[in-house]
Amino acid sequence: MTPWERYRATLDGRPVDHLPRIPILMQFAAEFIGSNYGAFAADHRVLVEANLRCAEAFGFDQLSAISDPYRETAGFGGTIEFVANGVPRCHGPLEDDEAIAPDRLTAPDPRTAPRMRDRLDAIRLMRSRCGNHYSVLGWVEGPGAEAADLRGVATFLMDLVDDPEGAGALMDVTLKTAIDFALAQVEAGADTIGIGEAIGSQVSADHYRSLFLPRMRRLVDAIREAGAFVKLHICGNITHLLDDLATLPIHSLDLDHFVDPATARSRIGKSMVLATNLDPVAVIRRGTPAEIRSRLESCYAALGNPCMVNAGCEIPSGTPEENLRALCAPLSWSAFPDS
Amino acid sequence: MSDHHPLTEAIIRGRRKDVPTLVSQCLEAGESAQSIVEHRLVPGMAVVGERFKKNEIFVPEMLIAARAMKEALKILEPDLVAAGVKPEFTAVIGTVEGDLHDIGKNLVAMMWKGANMEVIDLGVNVSPAKFAAAVQEHRPNLVGLSALLTTTMPAMRDTVQAIRDAGVPVKIVIGGAPVTHTFAEEIGADGYAPDAASAVDCALALLKQGASS
Numbered sequence: 371m372t373p374w375e376r377y378r379a380t381l382d383g384r385p386v387d388h389l390p391r392i393p394i395l396m397q398f399a400a401e402f403i404g405s406n407y408g409a410f411a412a413d414h415r416v417l418v419e420a421n422l423r424c425a426e427a428f429g430f431d432q433l434s435a436i437s438d439p440y441r442e443t444a445g446f447g448g449t450i451e452f453v454a455n456g457v458p459r460c461h462g463p464l465e466d467d468e469a470i471a472p473d474r475l476t477a478p479d480p481r482t483a484p485r486m487r488d489r490l491d492a493i494r495l496m497r498s499r500c501g502n503h504y505s506v507l508g509w510v511e512g513p514g515a516e517a518a519d520l521r522g523v524a525t526f527l528m529d530l531v532d533d534p535e536g537a538g539a540l541m542d543v544t545l546k547t548a549i550d551f552a553l554a555q556v557e558a559g560a561d562t563i564g565i566g567e568a569i570g571s572q573v574s575a576d577h578y579r580s581l582f583l584p585r586m587r588r589l590v591d592a593i594r595e596a597g598a599f600v601k602l603h604i605c606g607n608i609t610h611l612l613d614d615l616a617t618l619p620i621h622s623l624d625l626d627h628f629v630d631p632a633t634a635r636s637r638i639g640k641s642m643v644l645a646t647n648l649d650p651v652a653v654i655r656r657g658t659p660a661e662i663r664s665r666l667e668s669c670y671a672a673l674g675n676p677c678m679v680n681a682g683c684e685i686p687s688g689t690p691e692e693n694l695r696a697l698c699a700p701l702s703w704s705a706f707p708d709s
Numbered sequence: 710m711s712d713h714h715p716l717t718e719a720i721i722r723g724r725r726k727d728v729p730t731l732v733s734q735c736l737e738a739g740e741s742a743q744s745i746v747e748h749r750l751v752p753g754m755a756v757v758g759e760r761f762k763k764n765e766i767f768v769p770e771m772l773i774a775a776r777a778m779k780e781a782l783k784i785l786e787p788d789l790v791a792a793g794v795k796p797e798f799t800a801v802i803g804t805v806e807g808d809l810h811d812i813g814k815n816l817v818a819m820m821w822k823g824a825n826m827e828v829i830d831l832g833v834n835v836s837p838a839k840f841a842a843a844v845q846e847h848r849p850n851l852v853g854l855s856a857l858l859t860t861t862m863p864a865m866r867d868t869v870q871a872i873r874d875a876g877v878p879v880k881i882v883i884g885g886a887p888v889t890h891t892f893a894e895e896i897g898a899d900g901y902a903p904d905a906a907s908a909v910d911c912a913l914a915l916l917k918q919g920a921s922s
Contacts (some may be wrong), residue, residue, distance in 0.1 A: 392776070397860065455807075455860060456807060456808075456860060457858070461725075467889060523812050524772055524811075524812050524815060526816065527769040527772055528769060528772050528773055528776070529770050530769045531723065531769050531770065531773050532773070572767055572768040572769070573767050573768070573769060574766070574767045574770070577769065605886075606886075610764055650859070650887075651859055651862075651888075651889070652889050654892070655859065672860040686859035686860070686887070687859060687860050688859070688860070
């Protein structure tokens, strides 16, 4: 099977030769090709080269346009500073406001806002270089995550309690941009859109259900209508959200390492791909290849099918190459992985 | 109906706007500022910490509770200063060099204040030298180091070393998403806290241990 065939078959719930490998790479990939995170985030040519070379070297099944959370925030007018060895630094345009003022925002056009256009360019370049060999993953910030980037994380979290209506109005603005950006990425060639909603794990199930979930559903529906697959990634412990997430029509869900895989499967059901969730630091970066392999097999047994191989979050900078090879060495598909 | 004092309940619920009136009522009833801190505010934040650990509340609720407590402390501070009241323990806290994330560090700082500690917040992207200088200047009982990025974990190691080199006897607690108990032991920190509420338990356990040793 080609990587794309393997990926597609897994999403369809069909048997495959081995599980697709879809690790999240940013700083590690940049450094693997002798570049740095700043260049990776600022220049799509570096991002594409890093993804392709890592995919070839480690045997991934997907190329990813993820780089950092601030492409849309820059489009909204946030200030961005690129640093060589770290996540870009960003000051959101609403961070200094006392109250939520979504009407101060001008929705960015993904085709002209420089950092959003750079991601579209990345997807086009990936497609032109890999054809249909790999899956190509586009990326958007979820409505809540982007609202937090615009307001500042702590401020937005307090907004949810102080002014839920205003927080919702801000999320309506960020939802529209997420949909525009996602559809532009599908048009550019992405077969799957990843939604990053990092802040979701920090809020209660009530807040998630009332403010996040309805908007997430509209975003997912829009991406599906455009003919793409949808993956959701929420950093942190989302055990308290699993029942609500099970109602979303997404195709795959990442689990951070805080989530018990068997619990996740029992509450999500079999309709959604769940990704393995080894601890990125304690296991992937600091463990041994044998430990990684053993934990990966246990995790697959607990998750069952449909399943893909991932770490709980980004592969950290400084991860030994042999550790990433251990994560990505083919793990045979099994009809009964827990037997 | 809650069994808590109305001011304690306002802290727990994060009702900042109710705080000034409730603090005034306590003062008018003859309660000292120190007593209000010890018997109204600290118990409130303890409840917040417990509920957070049990996943009954989440970060937004913890943030507004801490904001309400801060409002109360702002009102009480002149009285506390005039009475010469100082918290029993002093802590220095910051996010290590190269890391600009502050929400975890801020939550721990708020929870430590809520446990009646004086907290000197050095901010984010704090160099080992700055931590060492702060330790020498303030002679704290406790230092908290925060990091969200895996890439800044080495800075945590350097910071622990710089603080030890400063020669001030102090307990060091580390925390942040990529950090583990094993890593804390490896770099010579005294404790590791997986979240802001646990950071209070960890700090108090270390400080009691220090006091008895």
